[in-house]
Amino acid sequence: MASIPELEEIRRNQILEAALSTIAETGAAHVTMDDIAQAAGLSKGGLIHYYRSKNELFQATFKELFERIFELSRESMAQHSDPMEKILAFDFLYDLENPYTRQGYPLLFDSMALAAREPDYQAMFDAWVDRWIELLTGAIRQGIADGSFVEMDPDPLARTISAIYHGIAIRWYLAPRSHSSEWAVNSFRTAIGGAMAPYRKKTGQDAEKGQGTGNTLMEMNRNPAA
Amino acid sequence: MASIPELEEIRRNQILEAALSTIAETGAAHVTMDDIAQAAGLSKGGLIHYYRSKNELFQATFKELFERIFELSRESMAQHSDPMEKILAFDFLYDLENPYTRQGYPLLFDSMALAAREPDYQAMFDAWVDRWIELLTGAIRQGIADGSFVEMDPDPLARTISAIYHGIAIRWYLAPRSHSSEWAVNSFRTAIGGAMAPYRKKTGQDAEKGQGTGNTLMEMNRNPAA
DNA sequence: CGCCACCGACCAGCCAGTCGGTTTTCCGAC
DNA sequence: GTCGGAAAACCGACTGGCTGGTCGGTGGCG
Numbered sequence: 361m362a363s364i365p366e367l368e369e370i371r372r373n374q375i376l377e378a379a380l381s382t383i384a385e386t387g388a389a390h391v392t393m394d395d396i397a398q399a400a401g402l403s404k405g406g407l408i409h410y411y412r413s414k415n416e417l418f419q420a421t422f423k424e425l426f427e428r429i430f431e432l433s434r435e436s437m438a439q440h441s442d443p444m445e446k447i448l449a450f451d452f453l454y455d456l457e458n459p460y461t462r463q464g465y466p467l468l469f470d471s472m473a474l475a476a477r478e479p480d481y482q483a484m485f486d487a488w489v490d491r492w493i494e495l496l497t498g499a500i501r502q503g504i505a506d507g508s509f510v511e512m513d514p515d516p517l518a519r520t521i522s523a524i525y526h527g528i529a530i531r532w533y534l535a536p537r538s539h540s541s542e543w544a545v546n547s548f549r550t551a552i553g554g555a556m557a558p559y560r561k562k563t564g565q566d567a568e569k570g571q572g573t574g575n576t577l578m579e580m581n582r583n584p585a586a
Numbered sequence: 587m588a589s590i591p592e593l594e595e596i597r598r599n600q601i602l603e604a605a606l607s608t609i610a611e612t613g614a615a616h617v618t619m620d621d622i623a624q625a626a627g628l629s630k631g632g633l634i635h636y637y638r639s640k641n642e643l644f645q646a647t648f649k650e651l652f653e654r655i656f657e658l659s660r661e662s663m664a665q666h667s668d669p670m671e672k673i674l675a676f677d678f679l680y681d682l683e684n685p686y687t688r689q690g691y692p693l694l695f696d697s698m699a700l701a702a703r704e705p706d707y708q709a710m711f712d713a714w715v716d717r718w719i720e721l722l723t724g725a726i727r728q729g730i731a732d733g734s735f736v737e738m739d740p741d742p743l744a745r746t747i748s749a750i751y752h753g754i755a756i757r758w759y760l761a762p763r764s765h766s767s768e769w770a771v772n773s774f775r776t777a778i779g780g781a782m783a784p785y786r787k788k789t790g791q792d793a794e795k796g797q798g799t800g801n802t803l804m805e806m807n808r809n810p811a812a
Numbered sequence: 813c814g815c816c817a818c819c820g821a822c823c824a825g826c827c828a829g830t831c832g833g834t835t836t837t838c839c840g841a842c
Numbered sequence: 843g844t845c846g847g848a849a850a851a852c853c854g855a856c857t858g859g860c861t862g863g864t865c866g867g868t869g870g871c872g
Contacts, residue, residue, distance in 0.1 A: 367851085387703050389615035392827060404829085406852045414828065466702045473699040475760050476692045477613050486761040493764075519757065519765060520773040527753020531745065534701050535712040538719075539745060547746040554780020593817085618861060630863085632818045640862065 371410055372420075375400045379421040384463040388418065388470040419480060425467050426488040432460065437495055443503030444560075447496060447521060448552060453529050454544040465533045493518045509559045517559070524551045597636055598646075601626045605647040610689040614644065614696040645706060648697050652714040655690060663721055669729030670786075673722060673747060674778060679755050680770035691759045719744045735785045743785065750777045 378400035383391050393414055397407035411417035437449045455461055474481035496518035503509040525548055532544040604626035609617050619640055623633035637643035663675045681687060700707035722744035729735040751774055758770040 371851090387699070389699075393829085394827080403853045405831090405854065408829070409851065409853095412829090469695075469699040469702040472756065472760060473613070473615075473695040476695040482760060486763060489757065489761050490764065516769055516773065519769065520754070520777055523753040523757045523765075523773065524750055524777055525753070526756060527749040527751070528746070530698065530752055530756070531715065531749045534698060534708060535715050537712060538716065539749075543742055543745065547742065547749065550784070551746055551750055551777055551781040554783050555777040557780050557783065558776070597817090619863085620861080629819050631820060631865090634863070635816095635818065638863090 375407060375410055376421055376424045379417060380425060380467065381463060383421060383470065384466045388474065422471050422481065422484055425464065425471065426484060429464060430488065430491050433492060433495060437499065443499045443506065443508055446499035448549060450525050451545050453525060454532055454541045456541060489522065492522050496521055508561060510561060512559055520555050521552050524548060601633060601636055602647055602650045605643060606651060606693065607689060609647060609696065610692045614700065648707065648710055651690065651693050651697065652710060656714065656717050658686065659718060659721060663725065669725045669732065669734055672725035674775060676751050677771050679751060680758055680767045682767060715748065718748050722747055734787060736787060738785055746781050747778050750774055
């Protein structure tokens with residue numbers, strides 16, 4: 361067994377992994393230290409050796425959660441080079457197959473309930489949003505530089521885009537009966553396409569791309585209406 | 587004191603009122619029956635006389651919450667006659683002055699965390715969304731009928747609009763440092779205006795109205811960019 | 813006199829964190 | 843290379859506090 365100086369880090373990762381899945385299953389309101397310790401293959405005493413209180417463990421766990429979501433976002437965006445495609449790269453949020461999804465959403469809901477009351481968690485949420493915003497403002501700035509978008513302050517627009525993703529995610533996860541993955545994808549495309557429309561320059565291929573990304577819901581809606 | 591047959595309803599309302607404010611303050615995860623009983627001016631025994639278990643009380647409380655939010659939405663929308671204005675009538679969501687806001691948001695976050703795991707709460711959330719959607723589809727249908735909007739299935743569009751409101755609300759409440767009320771209002775106007783753009787017919791005064799509601803963020807962005 | 817609303821002491825279960833103890837690992841001395 | 847001992851890692855019984863729900867009781871009203 362690998363040992364000595366890395367042990368601490370290995371254990372902490374083991375514990376965080378266990379905490380993430382246990383809290384996702386049981387809910388932050390009901391998990392016990394014992395649950396997490398057992399899931400990590402430790403006793404309660406062993407767990408406490410690494411995280412001295414439940415609160416300490418929780419904060420580390422949610423920090424890890426935000427870290428992971430951010431990392432996924434960064435990677436998804438990095439797969440594109442066109443600024444508009446970068447902005448629309450977050451469809452992994454609406455993928456049921458993704459195991460991170462099943463784990464991430466319950467945790468995210470817990471983290472928001474915590475953030476609504478506890479300043480520490482609010483600060484974490486705030487910081488996570490800001491990192492997400494940085495990704496988006498980066499893409500927007502790139503679009504301004506290459507002439508796809510007009511000159512503007514990218515920050516409020518990035519926050520709008522991010523909020524749209526988030527709002528659709530909530531509906532998609534909490535009310536799947538009436539909000540399919542297809543709806544979610546079409547929905548964020550139209551909404552974000554629409555919010556960006558005033559800032560996009562029509563330069564031939566861009567205009568075409570705009571139609572393709574901006575009007576999917578329109579096609580979806582071409583069914584006979586009531 | 588009014589008495590006898592109305593007593594039960596009076597007490598139940600008293601208790602729900604107390605539950606709403608106590609849970610909003612303390613959080614669903616930490617309130618105790620005693621807390622709620624005291625806030626309602628009863629003993630724990632008295633409380634249990636009306637709601638036999640914590641779960642029963644919680645469900646009734648969150649049902650009441652959704653009822654109230656819906657009622658506010660309905661009233662806000664009813665103050666407008668133009669369909670596009672109806673759709674944009676929910677700016678009360680971003681009003682810090684409104685005491686319902688301070689109470690409603692924490693409860694809403696709790697309800698979502700519950701809905702992420704408990705089917706009963708998920709069903710409540712789902713039903714609440716559907717009622718909201720009915721309001722919006724009503725407005726959209728009106729717009730189709732009077733020629734403001736093109737023919738379409740209003741349901742997915744209404745869900746997109748509703749999700750945009752929700753997403754912006756979350757950011758506005760949980761990260762107020764970087765998401766002002768002004769941002770929230772401008773944001774939902776651009777995003778919803780953008781999402782609706784493909785369906786709006788330009789009929790003179792409507793086109794003008796469309797500019798006014800759809801481009802507020804654009805003006806906001808006219809500050810010097812980085 | 814009986815019923816209904818209400819009270820609050822009590823019980824039983826749960827759980828975070830403590831603590832005394834055991835095992836494992838490491839390292840220097842021989 | 844091995845032995846001793848100290849420190850670190852880990853264990854799990856235990857405690858103290860909390861809380862949901864029970865239950866025997868009380869007062870008031872009809």
